[in-house]
Amino acid sequence: MKITDYLKEKLYLILAALLVVSLTTLFLAVSKVTQDQIVFIDVMFLLFVMLILFVEYQRRHFFYRDLKETLDALDKKYLITEILEEPQFMDGRILYECLSEVDKSMIDEISVYRRAQQEYKEYVEMWVHEVKTPLASANLILDNHPSATSTPLKEELKKVERFVEQALFYAKSNTVEKDYNINKLTLSKPVHAVVKKHAASFIYRHITLTLDNLEQTVYADGKWLEFILDQIIVNALKYCDDHGTITISANKEEQQVCLRISDNGCGISAADLPSIFEKGFTGSNGRSHEKSTGIGLYLCAKLCAKMYLGIRAESTPQQGTTMIITFPLGSHYQF
Incomplete structure (x- = not known):
């Protein structure tokens, strides 16, 4: 709050004080009061008014300054009243109470959406587990009744x-x-599990698979890591031509282990490469090949970030793509 703005707002009070001084001076002069006494009374009155204005300015200045600084520093700005101290002047208390009501309303609204989101999440989880049964039954039927369309x-x-x-x-x-659950594991275990899952695709399309130096020890959640590898290998299979090559290798570099999944497929354009981990991004490959959702790599990046793993891509159009997952080796990752 600038003092000039404050004085402009209080201009009516300043003018009223000057009017009172003028009338008082006139009255005292008519009453035969000496000039020194008149000056003393006028000065004391004006000093009293200035003192009131100064004190009121200081109280408001510090409150609104703290309000602005706190608001700028907060990520969740609707929690402002949880941190801000209640002011000691009336209009400040009214503002504080209004902000408190707004915060309470916002928190109540967030709670409603949070409950709805949780219910939807629980429904999706239940649906996923329920749908696995008919899918398993369909696979079993195809195994028991082989035909030309089974594969x-x-x-x-x-x-x-x-x-x-x-x-x-x-x-x-x-x-x-x-x-x-972060555990100590060797990279060969999740890699072999995912490769076995897609063995039929490798064989059917005559894609050569090369595995190298996968006995590296890392710290990660095995289930989440398998999901990440599955998304990456599926993409490699999708964009790799028949009779192509996919290479999965690992090596230790300083304080991290780097896992590389490389293919010699169509590659990713330089324009698309920075955006491949964004939610819903499909790029030119996703539009020209089999329809893509743009969710797989987004989830990979999100899960890697949650587990403090790094993930990036290197690619040359028409030559192939390499996805790189980095596993830190510092002792603070050994939960």
Whole structure:
């Protein structure tokens, strides 16, 4: 609050004080009061008015300054009254009470949406677990009644299972810290589990798989890591041509282990590369190839961030793509 703005606001009070001084001076002069006494009375009155204005300015100045600084520093600005001290002047208390009511209303509104979100999340989790049963039954029927269409049908069922799993992980992604457990593991275990899951695609499309130096020890949640690897390997298979090559390798670099999943597919354009981890981004490859949701890599980046892992991509159009996951080796990651 600038003092000039404050004085402009109190101009009516200053003018009233000057009018009172003028009338008082006139009255005292008529009453035969000496000039020294008149000056003394006028000066004391004006000093008293100035003191009141100064004190009121200081109280408001400090309150509104703290209000502005606190508001600028807060991420969740609706919690302003939880930090701000209640002012000692009337209009400040009225403002404080109004802000408190607004905050309470906002918190109540957030609680409503939070409950709705939680109910939706629980429904999605229940739906995912329920839908797994008919999918497993369909796979069993195809195994027991083989035909020329069994293999393509099973491939389509695998896609459905993958999308169902993606929906489950997406529903849980905001509360991953409640559902993960960091353990010591070797990279070969989750990699082999995911590769085995897609073995039929590798064989059917004659894609060469190379695994190298995967006995590296890292700290991560095995279930979440398998999901991340599954999304990346599915993308590698999707954009890799038949008779192509996918290489999965690991190596230790300073205080981290780097896991690289490389393919010699169509690659990613330089314009698309910075955005591939954004939610809903499909890029030119997602539009020209099999329809993409733009959710898989977004979830990978989100889950990696939750587990303090790094993830990035390197790509050259028409030559291939390499996805790199980095695992820190510092002792503070060994939960």
